[in-house]
Amino acid sequence: MRDTVTQGGLTAWLRAFAAAVARDREELTDLDAAIGDADHGSNMDRGMQAVVGKLGGLSPDEAGVGVGALLKTVGMTLVSTVGGAAGPLYGSLFLDMGKAAGEDAELTVAQWATAVEAGVRGVQARGKAELGDKTMIDALAPAAEALSAAAACGLSLADALRRTAEAAAQGMKATTPLVARKGRASYLGERSAGHQDPGATSSWLLMQAAAEALASDAPPDRPRT
Amino acid sequence: MKKLINQPEDAVKEELEGVAAAHGDRLRVHTAPNYIVRADAPVHGKVALVSGGGSGHEPMHGGFVGLGMLDAACPGEVFTSPTPDQVLEAAKAVNGGAGVLLIVKNYSGDVMNFEMAAELAEDEGIEVEQVVIDDDVAVKDSLYTAGRRGVGATVLAEKICGAAAEQRWPLPDVAGLCRKVNANARSMGVALTSCTVPTAGKPTFELADDEIELGIGIHGEPGRERRKLAPAHAIVETLATAVVKDLPFGRGDEVLAFVNGMGGTPLMELYVVYNELHTLLEGWGIAIGRNLIGSYMTSLDMAGCSITLLRLDDELTAFWDAPVNTTGLRWGV
Numbered sequence: 421m422r423d424t425v426t427q428g429g430l431t432a433w434l435r436a437f438a439a440a441v442a443r444d445r446e447e448l449t450d451l452d453a454a455i456g457d458a459d460h461g462s463n464m465d466r467g468m469q470a471v472v473g474k475l476g477g478l479s480p481d482e483a484g485v486g487v488g489a490l491l492k493t494v495g496m497t498l499v500s501t502v503g504g505a506a507g508p509l510y511g512s513l514f515l516d517m518g519k520a521a522g523e524d525a526e527l528t529v530a531q532w533a534t535a536v537e538a539g540v541r542g543v544q545a546r547g548k549a550e551l552g553d554k555t556m557i558d559a560l561a562p563a564a565e566a567l568s569a570a571a572a573c574g575l576s577l578a579d580a581l582r583r584t585a586e587a588a589a590q591g592m593k594a595t596t597p598l599v600a601r602k603g604r605a606s607y608l609g610e611r612s613a614g615h616q617d618p619g620a621t622s623s624w625l626l627m628q629a630a631a632e633a634l635a636s637d638a639p640p641d642r643p644r645t
Numbered sequence: 646m647k648k649l650i651n652q653p654e655d656a657v658k659e660e661l662e663g664v665a666a667a668h669g670d671r672l673r674v675h676t677a678p679n680y681i682v683r684a685d686a687p688v689h690g691k692v693a694l695v696s697g698g699g700s701g702h703e704p705m706h707g708g709f710v711g712l713g714m715l716d717a718a719c720p721g722e723v724f725t726s727p728t729p730d731q732v733l734e735a736a737k738a739v740n741g742g743a744g745v746l747l748i749v750k751n752y753s754g755d756v757m758n759f760e761m762a763a764e765l766a767e768d769e770g771i772e773v774e775q776v777v778i779d780d781d782v783a784v785k786d787s788l789y790t791a792g793r794r795g796v797g798a799t800v801l802a803e804k805i806c807g808a809a810a811e812q813r814w815p816l817p818d819v820a821g822l823c824r825k826v827n828a829n830a831r832s833m834g835v836a837l838t839s840c841t842v843p844t845a846g847k848p849t850f851e852l853a854d855d856e857i858e859l860g861i862g863i864h865g866e867p868g869r870e871r872r873k874l875a876p877a878h879a880i881v882e883t884l885a886t887a888v889v890k891d892l893p894f895g896r897g898d899e900v901l902a903f904v905n906g907m908g909g910t911p912l913m914e915l916y917v918v919y920n921e922l923h924t925l926l927e928g929w930g931i932a933i934g935r936n937l938i939g940s941y942m943t944s945l946d947m948a949g950c951s952i953t954l955l956r957l958d959d960e961l962t963a964f965w966d967a968p969v970n971t972t973g974l975r976w977g978v
Contacts, residue, residue: 457724457864458845499761500678500730503721507728508757546757599789603753606790607866 421635423577424526430490431475432636437629438468444625451618455605460506460618467502467510486525491518491535505603506619509543509556516542529580533564533571536584540564547602554600554612559623563588581631588627592620646846648946653843657700657722664707668972671711678728680735681707682717692810692819693717693739696748696803697732698755699724701842702863705800705942708973714807715748715971723842723945724864726754732762736771744772744816748803748823750795751779752864774820778802780832780953782891783860783868794862797905797953798830800941801965804974808967822964826955831888834868834951835880836861838909840944859883863907863944877914881921884952889929894954896930901955901965906940909948915939918950935965941973 422429441448441464449461474497478490495514499507520538521527527535540560549555566587570580595617600606605617650656657679664681665674673682680697687693696706697719706718716739719727736745745766749759756777763773778795806823814822836858839848849865852858857880860868869887894900904919906912919938926933934957942951955961968977 457866458842458849459725462844463725500728503725503728503754503758505726505754505757507726507754508761511761546760547753601789603791604864604866607784607794607862609789611867 421576421578423635424528425487425532425577425634426526427487427490429634429636430487432633433630434468434471434475434494436633437626438472440625440629441465441468441622444621448618448622451616451621454615455600455608455612456618457604459504460622463502463504463506464510464622467498467507470501471497486521486523487527488518488521488523491515491521494518505547506622509547509619512542512546513539513560529575529577530571532577533568533580536567537564549602552598553602554595554598554605554617554620555602556617556619556623558595558598558617559588559591559620559627562591563623563627578631578635581627581634585624585627585631588624592616592624595620646841646843648841648843650843653846656843657720660700660703661720671970671972672707675734675738678719678731678734680717680719680731680738681710682735682738683711683715686716686739687741688716688739689741690743691741691813692743692816693736693741693745694748694803694807694810694819695719695732695736695739695745696799697721697727697735697759698750698752699726699864701840701945702943704973706803709800709803709971711969711971712978713811713967713969713971714803714974723844726752726758729758729761729765732759733765733769736762736766736773737769740771743813744774746806746810746816746819746823747773747775748799748806749775749777750799751777751792752794753791755795772816774816776802776820776823776827778827780827780830781860781862782831782833782887783862794866796834796863797832797903797942797951798827798955800905800937801830801901801903801953801955802826804969805961805964807969808964811967826961829892829956829961830953831891831894832951832953833859833884833887834861834863834905834907835859835884835949836865836868836907836944837874837948838946840865840908840947842945857949860887861907861944861947861949863942865944865947877917878921881918881952882925885922885925888952888954889931892954892956894929894931894956899932899934899957900926901935901937901957901961902926902933903937903941903953903955905937905942905951905953907947907949907951908940908943909946910940910950912939915950918952922952934962
């Protein structure tokens, strides 16, 4: 296991997230059908398949630069393929993580925590959601906080990612009783209570995938020449 | 599900191919990314109007591209917002040097995707303004929701602002006019049936044979309440009362009355609705100066209608009457 975030780790993470979204596609869509418009699973699956396709076909230029560039490529791919509200939100997450990550080839736990915090702030700026509005933020904000706390304590990358995923899981579960205040679910008012938020669920999958794969020392994809 | 389609996931693509085949004289259809522009775009020195949204609302927005209305429309997947790269490419294709107005309906996805598109366009040196339309009175409390949805006023704003742009109004003024239309328009709809998204293959929501959903959204979002079916006069009175009280419209006002079909309701019934609306407004001392009756902003195969009232003044009336030549609206040419 590595103690830094590298392009190889990022690639493994994104592939693991894509696989999780594909596996839970119907579940995400069913959660969305209850309080939204029944397309979160299919939209995220389409976007992550595009990301995986992109990872396999990066030019040496794209693959050769740092962690930040790869994250930005992921963000732009999601923005242009997911659509709906999830496209700009997940797109902003990765774009702003990419901006914060900069040109370094690998990131320490503390640098990774800074990048994730920037990404989550980007999601909040785009969607204007606060904690407790029954959105992705309910999983992402506690996750970013847990990651920063873990980094401050000097935890290893693997341990920090595990705590991050646990915080995301708690945040996700806590959305069930909430009344939605943002997005299509908000039109339901009180009727949105009693359903777990689909966006918070996919955000937990993202953090869970990081715990499983981001610290792996898999080599990055060989750039296409 | 019975639909005249081939593969559900090909429906939007094949629709666009059909539009290109039918209207190549007036429109250019671009694919990957998808957008429709008027054949003479970019029009030099004219503010370009760009709108878009999910497919399934035809003729909105592609049917409103042309002289006197939109310069470009960006169709997303069915009931799914277009993506920022689509909107950016459309804006670049129609920018005639006087800037671009993005007309956006207030749905979380649309607002965010157009906002990102506006940022990208500004990065490329294009002057951009955005106006968000939110005329649906069925959504009450904007503090605890994503806010009122954009419905019928969108069609009116696109027509009126398109006319102002043809007269070479500058971008801030066209945007101001768009906000004025939005501020003076209110709408509410009713569904008699659900609708079926091709890729979903089953109705978006369940509605019993003897039930209606008052305050329906154009993607089948829930409204204010579910009721037993009633005669047209009772349904129209409920819708019109909610619309009139909200602005409020009052005695002596002159309005544009827009009765819009949701896709599955015959024109015959829309005229029955208009007749009821006309009688009611007359009784309330509100004069109908202009009207529009037909299916202009649909929700696939949903049966139902929406009523939009726009308070008119001389300026709005003149722009409404100005020539328009699109596949969806055409007069004065």
